[in-house]
Amino acid sequence: MADTHAGNSALSGKVLSHAIWAEDGRELAQFYAAALGTQVSEPYLDEDGNPAAFPVWVGDMMYVFWSATTFKAPTWPRDELAFHMDVSFDDIEAAEKRLLELGATKPAHQPGGDHWTVLLDPSGQPFCISGSR
Template structure:
């Protein structure tokens, strides 16, 4: 017996992506500079201390939080629940700029020529490449 179900429609959308680190403001400033975006707003904790920082490029929003007990993953030993993939037209130039902004480059590079892994100032891995296309 087949049970008819009502047609489902989208009822929500992603409003922002949130990240925790030892210094939310430094992370917000790093990613804003990396992407050419702006730190648009700060949010205080219950004591009035800014602890969340909203970064936007218009259509996408990230929120970076200061977490008092944050511990960066021991990558590649620790599996990551998620990470960012950032696309740039000129990956070598982007890598140099990101390193100047405070990223570091670990020795473990599993992407070969397809992508480069960097660590943001909080020690969390992210990848840079020319982006993904169908069939790649």
């Protein structure tokens, strides 16, 4: 079947943001902002005027950390993940040390060998770190 949308620039898009849920969106935004060398921007308010979502800009990409009252961290590696982040650093050893100081934890299960290290962010969600390629 032919792609009827091929070459149609009106249908090309660019990812603007990624939304990540946690029990405490502000706490998770502060963790990732510190990890990525940036700051948390002004929060988005819920319908009652309370801060509910906390944006963190990294270049042209925005990560929005939402506070979700029903959030439950996955039991990794048993549970399948809907998503995870991979973050690279020039000095992977220094980065791992700093991330652990910021509140990440390092699970025993490490499937990446010498290629990457799995950490759990303060909300309990896995993310991977590796050296810059």
